[in-house]
Structures are given as C-alpha cells and as structure tokens.
Amino acid sequence: MKKHYLAAALLVLSVFTIFLSCDSYDSAEYKEVSPVVMDLTTVPYPKLSDYKFFVGELKNLEPAYKVLPYDLNSSLFTDYALKKRFVWMPEGTKATYTSDGEILNFPVGAALIKNFYYENVLPDNITKIIETRILIKKASGWIFANYKWNDEQTEAFLDMNASTVNVSWMHNGKEKSIAYKIPGNLDCVTCHSSHTVYTPIGTKPQNLFKDFSYTGGAENQLEKWKQEGYLDTYSQNTLATVDWRDTTKSLDLRARSYLDINCAHCHKPGGACDIMPENFSFTAIANPTALGICVEPHDFVPNGEKYIIEGQNSNNSLMYTKMISIKKEEMMPTIGRTIVDREGSGLIAEWIDTMETPCP
Structure with missing residues (x-):
C-alpha cells in the first residue's frame, strides 16, 4: 500500500515539476512580435488593412505593436487637413542619424504612414479620414503608396491616380468647403525628390526634437525612438525648428x-x-x-x-x-x-x- 502512495506522490511531483518548467520556459522565451505585414516583393498592397499597421476598427488608427506615432514641430499646410503620423521598421533594424537638418537614414523595409483627416465634417460634425500616404523603403529606394478612404470609413484603397474628394467642415466657427486633392504619383515625385532621389520630407531630427504624449506619458520623440530600437543616436543639443503657431517663440x-x-x-x-x-x-x-x-x-x-x-x-x-x-x-x-x-x-x-x- 505504501508503495502505491509513494508512486502516486512521485507522479504528482513529476507532473507539477514539468508544469513549472514549461511555465518558466514560456515566460523566458515569449517575445511579442509586430503583426505588421511587409513583403517588399509585393508592396504596395491593394488595401491599407493588408499591412496590419492598426488594430481594432481601422478608422480609429490604433497602432499595432511597434507602430510608433510621431509628430513634427511644424506641419506642412494641406488645406487645413489634420494629420496622424506613424513609423514602423522591421525587427532588428534602426534609422541612423546624420545631422539635425538631414532626413534620418531609414533601413530597408521601413514605412512612414501619414493619415489626412478633418474634424467637424458636415453635416454631422464627424471626423473623416480622406487619405493615407505611405512611404516604403525598398533596397532600390523609397516608393509611394496613396490610399483613398471609402465613405463608410471602413477601408482605404490604393489609388495612385490624382483624384478629389469634396469636404465641408467647420473651421474656427466658420464653414469651409473644398475639393480636396489626393496627389498622384507625379505629384509625390515632385515634392519628394532630392538630387533626383526620392526621399521623405519631415523626418529630420530638427523637426522630431519635441515631446510627444505616449500612452506611458510625455517623452522626447528622438529618445523614444532610440529606446524602441528605431534610432541609433541623436544630438542632445539638436538645433530644432519650432511650432510656428507658438507665439511665445520669436x-x-x-x-x-x-x-x-x-x-x-x-x-x-x-x-x-x-x-x-x-x-x-x-x-x-x-x-x-x-x-x-x-x-x-x-x-x-x-x-x-x-x-x-x-x-x-x-x-x-x-x-x-x-x-x-x-x-x-x-x-x-x-x-x-x-x-x-x-x-x-x-x-x-x-x-x-x-x-x-x-x-x-
């Protein structure tokens, strides 16, 4: 009888030990992975959702793991459209710093995502996203991918042909109406060329050197990029632009x-x-x-x-x-x-x- 009890006790102990070992192994080995899909042989994808940059309802623009929101000190005027910007880079890669006034040198596979939207859109005073522009870094250089949102705000579709969207909204208490122009590929090339090479515009340290309100609190963007493994280094004394709307500045x-x-x-x-x-x-x-x-x-x-x-x-x-x-x-x-x-x-x-x- 004692032998049976002893055998049973040993069996329970063995199972418990295995359970603890597996749990310990899982805890040590588990590593969250970005869900973003970026196959450089097939991009640009036909739909914005194909990249999996965002989780939940697409229109909420809730970034997926390792999709990092960012902002600029001053923004390019685009008929008063508001913008939400994000950056993503493949695991194990990072941008490199050259100087305050030079575009960061992004790794192959990096994506810059910029969403253009209006608030207080009439007649229902809703938020409406008009377009999403993505810059993708291939081995051969940057490519452009423009996505036009549907009226239902459930999806955005690749559209590299210049088109217009009629928008009416309230701006500072007054109604404004425009035929918003979504750029075509030629428009993108015109502004995004430097010495005949395609390049981003805003992602210079001078424009990124500012605090951003992240989920965990406000932090300097360049420091956050460095902590996330998205930037090698930056100058603590960055000669930065300012928000041109800030009347406390010169x-x-x-x-x-x-x-x-x-x-x-x-x-x-x-x-x-x-x-x-x-x-x-x-x-x-x-x-x-x-x-x-x-x-x-x-x-x-x-x-x-x-x-x-x-x-x-x-x-x-x-x-x-x-x-x-x-x-x-x-x-x-x-x-x-x-x-x-x-x-x-x-x-x-x-x-x-x-x-x-x-x-x-």
Missing part, C-alpha cells in the same frame, strides 16, 4: 520653421526649384540672400514685384503674393493646397513687415 524662428516645412523640400539645392536663388532650409536660411531678401525674382512676377522679399513691405514681396494666390500659374506651393493658408501667410506678412531694413 517671430524669426516661427517664420523660418514655417518656410522650412512648407517650402524647403523644393527650394533647396537638389530640390525641384533649385534653379531659383532661394534656399529655405532651416539650417541655411539665416542668410538673407538665401531667403530672397532684396533679391530680384527669376520667375513669373504677377504684379511687378521687385523682390522675392522686400523688407518692410509684404504687399510688394513676390513670396507673399504667391502665398495668397490660388491661381495655378502664380501660387506657391503649386501642389498640396487649393486654398490660402490665412494664418501661415499672415505670419510671413508680419515677419516681412517688421524686418529692420528696407530694400533699396
């Missing part, structure tokens, strides 16, 4: 930050407009000549403006004229907007009108 910094994010991707060496004298890069535009101050224009002059920027006279400055125009042959930028950025153009007018020195 007018000069705000104006230069606005010009950098809205204009410098074309108006810089290697950009689409590098035949012009202007260079609006934040790290370069302390130079009055590069800014176009008292520099005669080299292109079409609608109203006989003598200078690109005439100090103390925004109304006679070609830059301001182009910013407040919606004529295709006059306006700048020619892509990305159909209406005037009243607040942004107002900032530039104030900056010009308060310059210390007039032009001769």
Whole structure:
C-alpha cells in the first residue's frame, strides 16, 4: 500500500515539476512580435488593412505593436487637413542619424504612414479620414503608396491616380468647403525628390526634437525612438525648428520653421526649384540672400514685384503674393493646397513687415 502512495506522490511531483518548467520556459522565451505585414516583393498592397499597421476598427488608427506615432514641430499646410503620423521598421533594424537638418537614414523595409483627416465634417460634425500616404523603403529606394478612404470609413484603397474628394467642415466657427486633392504619383515625385532621389520630407531630427504624449506619458520623440530600437543616436543639443503657431517663440524662428516645412523640400539645392536663388532650409536660411531678401525674382512676377522679399513691405514681396494666390500659374506651393493658408501667410506678412531694413 505504501508503495502505491509513494508512486502516486512521485507522479504528482513529476507532473507539477514539468508544469513549472514549461511555465518558466514560456515566460523566458515569449517575445511579442509586430503583426505588421511587409513583403517588399509585393508592396504596395491593394488595401491599407493588408499591412496590419492598426488594430481594432481601422478608422480609429490604433497602432499595432511597434507602430510608433510621431509628430513634427511644424506641419506642412494641406488645406487645413489634420494629420496622424506613424513609423514602423522591421525587427532588428534602426534609422541612423546624420545631422539635425538631414532626413534620418531609414533601413530597408521601413514605412512612414501619414493619415489626412478633418474634424467637424458636415453635416454631422464627424471626423473623416480622406487619405493615407505611405512611404516604403525598398533596397532600390523609397516608393509611394496613396490610399483613398471609402465613405463608410471602413477601408482605404490604393489609388495612385490624382483624384478629389469634396469636404465641408467647420473651421474656427466658420464653414469651409473644398475639393480636396489626393496627389498622384507625379505629384509625390515632385515634392519628394532630392538630387533626383526620392526621399521623405519631415523626418529630420530638427523637426522630431519635441515631446510627444505616449500612452506611458510625455517623452522626447528622438529618445523614444532610440529606446524602441528605431534610432541609433541623436544630438542632445539638436538645433530644432519650432511650432510656428507658438507665439511665445520669436517671430524669426516661427517664420523660418514655417518656410522650412512648407517650402524647403523644393527650394533647396537638389530640390525641384533649385534653379531659383532661394534656399529655405532651416539650417541655411539665416542668410538673407538665401531667403530672397532684396533679391530680384527669376520667375513669373504677377504684379511687378521687385523682390522675392522686400523688407518692410509684404504687399510688394513676390513670396507673399504667391502665398495668397490660388491661381495655378502664380501660387506657391503649386501642389498640396487649393486654398490660402490665412494664418501661415499672415505670419510671413508680419515677419516681412517688421524686418529692420528696407530694400533699396
């Protein structure tokens, strides 16, 4: 009888030991894996959901594991559309830092995801996502993938042909209506080219050096990227742009930050407009000549403006004229907007009108 009890006890002990061993093994070996699907031989996929960047209802844009939200100090004006940005990189890869004013060097397989949406869309005051643009880094370089959302807000479909979406919404208490333009591939190439190589625009340390409110609390974005294994290093003394809407910052910094994010991707060496004298890069535009101050224009002059920027006279400055125009042959930028950025153009007018020195 004792032998039976002893055998039973040994059996129970063995099973318990095996259970503990398995549990310990599972705890030690379990590692969460990003669900993102990124087959570089088949992207771009026909639907946004195919990438599995988001969990739950697609329209909620709830990022999946290792899909990291981010923001920029100042945002490119796109007919007042709001934006939600995300980044994802393959496991074991990271971006590398070159300088504050240079685009981070992203690894092959990386994806930058930008969603364009409006709040208070009429008639029901709802939030409506219009499009999602994805930049994907292949071994041969970056490719573009634009996705147009359906009216039901359940899915977005690949659409590389320029199209429009009618949108009416409340903006600062006033109704606005536009035919929002989703860019085609040629539009993407125009703005995203540097020395004939396709490249992102906003993901420079100077634009990312800011706190972001993550689920676990606010943290500097570059530090967060480093902790997540998405960035090798960055400068603790980053020369950063500012939020141009922040009136606690100097007018000069705000104006230069606005010009950098809205204009410098074309108006810089290697950009689409590098035949012009202007260079609006934040790290370069302390130079009055590069800014176009008292520099005669080299292109079409609608109203006989003598200078690109005439100090103390925004109304006679070609830059301001182009910013407040919606004529295709006059306006700048020619892509990305159909209406005037009243607040942004107002900032530039104030900056010009308060310059210390007039032009001769």
